[in-house]
Amino acid sequence: MQLYLPIAELSVHILLLLSLGGGVGFLSGLFGVGGGFLMTPLLIFIGIPPAVAVATATTQTMGSSFSAMLGHMRRKNVDFRMGAVLLAGGIAGSAAGVELFRLLRDLGQVDLAISLAYVGFLGTIGAMMLVESLRALNRARRTEAARRKLHRHTWIHGLPLKMRFPRSKLYTSVFPPLVIGASVGLLAAIMGVGGGFIIVPAMIYILGMPTTAAIGTSLFQIVVLMGFTTMMHAYQNQTVDVVLALILLLGGVIGAQYGLRAGAKLKSEQLRVLLALLVLAVCLRLAYDLVATPDDLYSLARGLGT
């Protein structure tokens, strides 16, 4: 059945939207990423105007992340204190990002900047994660009972303003999470994503948080940041399509629950290998689009699609 979307101003088959939401939701629940980095390109690919795709993916990301977060909350995987510190940085970064976005749009190169940012970040993080997680997987296989080091000491632990994060079993300076939050907020504003695919590895590798706590806390941070961004898009651009968001969410929240269960059955190391492969796949796809000769060199911007 075709469904007309009032803000996007076109009709799309309802099953296509449901399966899109379900598929992305599954990955969202599985890996603790918001899924925006997949949803936004997919929506644009099926013909939704980019401005509507970005804003609506934000709303859908918030809903499906909230559903997954509640699951993680029951498992006590959400470190609210750490989440609050990340958010303090995140909102500041997001505000700066909106300004940068406007500057890039004035230069007429925002599409390219988004693509390059995606390729650069996904490529770097994906490669790092793959190498690290494969090594971890190997270690785990060789010595089943290998003890995890409680904390590695680096220069990061010498920073002032230390705070205790009992949920994450950390005692660390607030500066690293503030900086991570701010960088993710900046990228979120430019790339239109929650930043889970950046923040989860950053929390694991830079802050030394346990993977499950990192995922749960990332979801909390995504829910709040995406709620904030939805409001900004709705208020300033009128590009949030609630009908589209509703259908994607219906698929997404169900998918997320299955993802969550699938995630509970997998080992943390395996999960990381899979997430790394997913991130790299999206990166390669986007990189391919940048270098492959387009079918038509000319493109038409019409209405919201600018």
Next chain:
Amino acid sequence: MSARCRLAAALAGAVFLSAAGPARAVTDLASDVSSRLIEITSNFSGASLLIFGYARSGLEREGTDLVIVVRGPATDATVRRKERVAGIWVNRSEVTFEGVPDVYAMASTRALDEATRAFFRQVHGLGTENLRPEVGEATDGADLEAFRAALIRRKMEADLFQDRPGAVQVVRDGLFRAEIDLPATVSVGQYAVDVYLFANGALVTRETSYFAVDKSGIERSLFNLAHERPLLYGLGAITLALVLGWLASALFRRP
């Protein structure tokens, strides 16, 4: 839906047959559209529009032709061209055309170059190749003709522009009809339908009728809410997302 339209059209056509009064002198041409208002509802997937009418001079006569053009609301349209820079494809130049009809559909009794003289095609913009949208802003040195061709090509790929020679059917005597399918991506606004009557390639007369495309029901309410009360709309979107997320989590919770 379309069956009802056709019935209405047949009835209206019959009225026109009897009402073609003396007010119009030599070359009576009457036409109308099957619907004055196309409503965009939640299951809108495009619309089929019937254009019908009567030409008293008779359409069977050799050299008598009709050309019908549906034009949608005019907007600016920007065409961008990619170029390879350091291995990647980047938008390098762009041309903005002014007053481009969002929809342009041409239907005629015969191929345009058989039915009309070039002069009339150019003056009245008959057929997509005779559309000459004005250039607003353009990057220096851009090949305007190539950009114009790209604009028309992209519009045709989206079914927003259509050239359909032979799509006007002569039912009998002077009665004619043509069906135009509008895609689901049509924009809201006022549309004009021009019916041109040609005799031996020369324009005899023209008749214009209008219709509107508008959102209705919940689609309209949501659109209006988003634009008139954005704060409320945003809060609604957030609430909806949170409630759905909570519901799913509660439903799927294992004891």
